[in-house]
Amino acid sequence: MTQTRLLETAVDYFGRLGFEGASTRDIARASATAMSSITYHFGGKEGLYLATADYIAAQISAWTGPFLDRAAATDIASPAIATDQTLMVLDGIAQMMLSPETEHWARYIIREQQTPTEAFDRLYCGAMQRIADTLIRLVAIARPDLDDRRGRVTAVMLFGQAMILRSGRSAVCRVLGTTDLGDADKALLRERLRVNAASILSDTPR
Amino acid sequence: MTQTRLLETAVDYFGRLGFEGASTRDIARASATAMSSITYHFGGKEGLYLATADYIAAQISAWTGPFLDRAAATDIASPAIATDQTLMVLDGIAQMMLSPETEHWARYIIREQQTPTEAFDRLYCGAMQRIADTLIRLVAIARPDLDDRRGRVTAVMLFGQAMILRSGRSAVCRVLGTTDLGDADKALLRERLRVNAASILSDTPR
DNA sequence: GTCTATACTACGATAGAC
DNA sequence: GTCTATCGTAGTATAGAC
Numbered sequence: 478m479t480q481t482r483l484l485e486t487a488v489d490y491f492g493r494l495g496f497e498g499a500s501t502r503d504i505a506r507a508s509a510t511a512m513s514s515i516t517y518h519f520g521g522k523e524g525l526y527l528a529t530a531d532y533i534a535a536q537i538s539a540w541t542g543p544f545l546d547r548a549a550a551t552d553i554a555s556p557a558i559a560t561d562q563t564l565m566v567l568d569g570i571a572q573m574m575l576s577p578e579t580e581h582w583a584r585y586i587i588r589e590q591q592t593p594t595e596a597f598d599r600l601y602c603g604a605m606q607r608i609a610d611t612l613i614r615l616v617a618i619a620r621p622d623l624d625d626r627r628g629r630v631t632a633v634m635l636f637g638q639a640m641i642l643r644s645g646r647s648a649v650c651r652v653l654g655t656t657d658l659g660d661a662d663k664a665l666l667r668e669r670l671r672v673n674a675a676s677i678l679s680d681t682p683r
Numbered sequence: 684m685t686q687t688r689l690l691e692t693a694v695d696y697f698g699r700l701g702f703e704g705a706s707t708r709d710i711a712r713a714s715a716t717a718m719s720s721i722t723y724h725f726g727g728k729e730g731l732y733l734a735t736a737d738y739i740a741a742q743i744s745a746w747t748g749p750f751l752d753r754a755a756a757t758d759i760a761s762p763a764i765a766t767d768q769t770l771m772v773l774d775g776i777a778q779m780m781l782s783p784e785t786e787h788w789a790r791y792i793i794r795e796q797q798t799p800t801e802a803f804d805r806l807y808c809g810a811m812q813r814i815a816d817t818l819i820r821l822v823a824i825a826r827p828d829l830d831d832r833r834g835r836v837t838a839v840m841l842f843g844q845a846m847i848l849r850s851g852r853s854a855v856c857r858v859l860g861t862t863d864l865g866d867a868d869k870a871l872l873r874e875r876l877r878v879n880a881a882s883i884l885s886d887t888p889r
Numbered sequence: 890g891t892c893t894a895t896a897c898t899a900c901g902a903t904a905g906a907c
Numbered sequence: 908g909t910c911t912a913t914c915g916t917a918g919t920a921t922a923g924a925c
Contacts, residue, residue, distance in 0.1 A: 479891080493798055497704030500918060511892050513921080518890090522919070584797045590853045591790045592699050597853055609858050629858050630875040634844040637851065641843030644850040647796045647803055648842075652815050652835050669836040673883045680882040685908080707901060717910050719903075724908090728901065892925075899918070907910075 480518050482508040487529045492584030496526055530589070530596035533582040534603025540579070541604070544569030545611050559618035560678045564671050566611060567639055571670050574642040575663045583643045612636060619678045635674050642666060686724050688714045693735045698790030702732055736795070736802035739788040740809025746785070747810070750775030751817050765824035766884045770877050772817060773845055777876050780848040781869045789849045818842060825884045841880050848872060
């Protein structure tokens with residue numbers, strides 16, 4: 478399908494170069510089709526950009542869906558269970574952040590966070606919202622001592638520890654003294670995320 | 684100074700639009716000078732881009748310097764003192780991430796993290812390295828039970844919780860139900876970062 | 890549906906006046 | 908140092924053949 482090929486290429490090009498930096502000529506050439514196919518299928522450059530956001534949202538959902546489903550299917554009867562489920566979901570997110578295939582569209586999302594356009598709405602409503610809602614719900618049960626806003630912030634910061642694996646990848650690599658994260662590095666990062674999250678969630682006030 | 688005016692504008696334009704997306708014409712116009720001034724002062728578009736990285740590194744150093752200096756001047760005689768100092772440095776970083784003035788160049792850095800160029804070297808060596816080294820050193824003392832690599836990862840993830848205040852700003856705002864972070868939001872975010880970091884650093888193995 | 894042609898605009902670099 | 912003027916290239920969009 479020309480349409481899918483264009484989307485696949487667009488994720489990469491828009492992610493690396495941004496909306497203005499990416500050229501429809503290049504995207505069309507890399508998709509082995511004519512530039513006017515973009516006009517035909519998506520109405521123009523902007524249409525392609527927005528369609529790319531939907532395409533990415535679908536991929537995020539595919540990645541995180543199984544973990545979120547498992548959390549949704551579990552009866553969260555105690556703070557301990559909520560903590561367990563949070564760690565499970567966070568590890569799923571960390572795996573996503575560490576997976577090479579997610580590199581392309583992660584760039585797109587991070588870019589959209591900095592200067593949100595209509596595409597961010599689609600990303601958030603299409604995929605991120607469910608992740609956020611799940612984490613917030615779990616944290617609320619794991620830490621009943623926190624009020625709503627404090628629970629939400631805690632969920633965000635747990636997410637931040639996973640997020641830096643992508644958003645600060647270059648710095649992470651430098652700190653670990655490598656240019657690319659190996660399997661041992663990834664295992665270590667996931668381990669520490671788990672331990673840190675457990676510390677935060679189990680730290681009931683004294 | 685035309686040079687400084689160009690740099691100031693370039694931070695904003697390159698940050699928002701990326702290297703390819705930003706046009707020297709626009710940057711010159713917004714700096715109220717001729718496009719050829721860029722060629723004269725920086726040798727061309729790429730020269731301006733790299734000079735912008737140095738300019739940003741200097742600003743980061745100005746922001747974080749006081750906190751890092753204080754940590755460097757303190758005698759870190761115990762894990763408790765190291766924890767205290769870590770919380771102090773992290774709060775400084777959080778303040779930076781929450782400050783509106785840092786929004787422009789944060790975009791530039793985050794972009795460089797995704798697709799590093801020579802400019803990232805300048806940013807890292809010029810400013811980020813000292814922050815990383817300080818945090819790693821403090822964490823190593825606060826948590827002597829962790830080996831070198833685990834200590835480094837912990838430092839990174841502490842940083843990640845502050846970093847998401849910038850790199851995931853749009854998502855943070857949505858989760859808190861606002862479009863802009865108010866003073867109360869910022870205070871809450873700093874408080875939770877502090878509490879979370881304290882949990883992580885004080886969590887000696889049982 | 891997909892292609893080639895072309896129209897029009899904007900890009901970065903540079904030469905030369907002041 | 909800073910400006911205007913201009914060159915060659917590359918951008919998006921669109922019309923029309925197949």
